[in-house]
Structures are given as structure tokens and as C-alpha cells.
Amino acid sequence: MEDSQVAFRLELGVTGFRDWSDPPLPSTDPRTCRAAWHAAARAAARAAGGQVEDFTEQEYPQNFHSARISDRDGTHSALFHAHHPLIAFVGDRRYWYTDEFQEPPAWATVLTDVGFVVLSAAQLLLPLTESDTSALSATEWRQIKHWRPETLGATLFNSWD
Template sequence: MDGPQAVFGLEKGMTGFRDRHDRPLPGTDLTVCRTSWYAAARAARGGHVGDFWEREYPQNFHLATITDRDGRHFLQFHAHWPLVAFAADRRYQYSDAFREPPDWSAVLADAGFVVLSVAQLHAPLAECDTSALSDAELRQIRHWRPKTQGALLFNAWD
């Protein structure tokens, strides 16, 4: 996916920020994340679950690992929206270390997650429609200056 196809609709709260007067952000159910993580490991050739790290402030994502015949995969579960990305390694926040989802990630999509491709995650933020984001989120974007959609979605801004 390149260009406009790589960009999907950003919704209010996807940065993990809100104005103090806004309603609380939705939360991704940890039980669903963990159940899907185990299902994905079962679907992977020789897959085994590894570690699962619940988000710690200021991160807006949970991180989990699955090891299969192709090596170790780092899964990022967005803390507020049913989004999943794959990364090359464990980081505090992400901007460019994303990987293409393995074939077995279809199990995550079947569980209701949107599994993001590298093209989607590396899509320039300048090409993204940010009109649905709140003023608080737009202020954070101006402050932190993420260059890509992935850097906006999986961040550790405070």
C-alpha cells in the first residue's frame, strides 16, 4: 500500500491524548489482547508466546513477543484502539522500526484488530487527515512533531 491507500482515518483519541474535559478514551481490553496473542502464537509455525508488557505511562501501547521459525516478533497493541503493529525490537516508542505483519497475523484481524502494514505506519503524517483529532492532540503533534502515522499511533509522549 502506498500513498492515500496507506493512510486510514485517524479518530479522536488515537494519539492517546485527550483534553481534561473530554470523555475518557476507550481502552483495549487486556484479556482480548492476551487471548489474541496466544491464538496468534498457535497459528505461527512453531510459535511460542514470550513476554507481555502492559503499557506504562506515558506509552500508549502494550508490547508482546512471539517467537516462531522466522525469529522474534514484537507486537504492539494500541492501548485505546484495536490496532496492532509489528516491530523489529523492543523500544520505548516507535517511529521507524516497524515490520510487515507475518501471515499468521490474520488471527489478530479475525479477533477484531486492525493489523497495520509498514506502508500504513510509515505514511507521512503530512498526508494524513487529522481533522477528527482533538485540539489537545493537535497541540501534542505540534510539540512532538511525529513524521509518520506510526510515530503518532505508537508513542510515549507525556
């Protein structure tokens, strides 16, 4: 998991927006996300009897896939960024997120082992102003100014249209 003391760098296109003249946004393959989620479920099963409840692919305007695992500690919901290999854990499933981010369960390290960056609640709840936004495009900044996300998490995992 990432160190929350280091400014998180938002990569170009991380908001899900680009100018028509920019290259296409990268894509996080839903099949890869789903496979990683099933690997996490196996780890959760060993730790606490976990099993996959579901995996839902991103639908416009959301820029994330969502998934749930249930174990004896409850239900764990995760957001997989649709353009970058980033994962956030949240309480309940919602259309958009502002400050509902949670610390990942211990078994989430399996997700980092397969190439994802699992973000901590502390990182996701940081003010956007404490992140490195130098790679964002003018198009992304227009969206940020319009939607006014206050946190890194609200910027990364959004349903802006």
C-alpha cells in the first residue's frame, strides 16, 4: 500500500476526461480486475471465510468498476479505477463518493501483488490540494473546477459527466 506521507501523483486522464486532441485514455481491463478480485476472495476465504458477492463493470458516467466480497467481518466493497490500476475501499455502494473511503482489509495485499495500487483511506481523504496534480490536462482542470471535489478520492473515483 502506498505511503500516505508522499504526495500522490494524479496521472493524465485519471479523472476520466481528456481533450479530443489528447491520446485515448488507458484502460484497466475489467477481466483483469475481476481475476484480481477473485484472487483477493481466495485470500479473504483463508483469513475469514470470504467469497465474491459480485463484480460490476463501469457504466457511464462512472470511471470505476465496483466489487464486493463478504466474509465473517462483513461486506467489503472496492472500486477499481477504469483507467489506472488503482483501488479504493468504501462502505456502501453509491453512485459517487466524497468521503466514504475506508481502510483496506489485510487480505487486500493480494491486489498489490498482482499490480494494483491499493489506496488507504488516509490518502483518499487528503485534500486534493495536497496531491501532485501537475500531469492533469486543462480539460481535467475544467472538470475539477466545475465539480469541486474536495478530496483525492472524490477526484479519482467520480461520476462526472
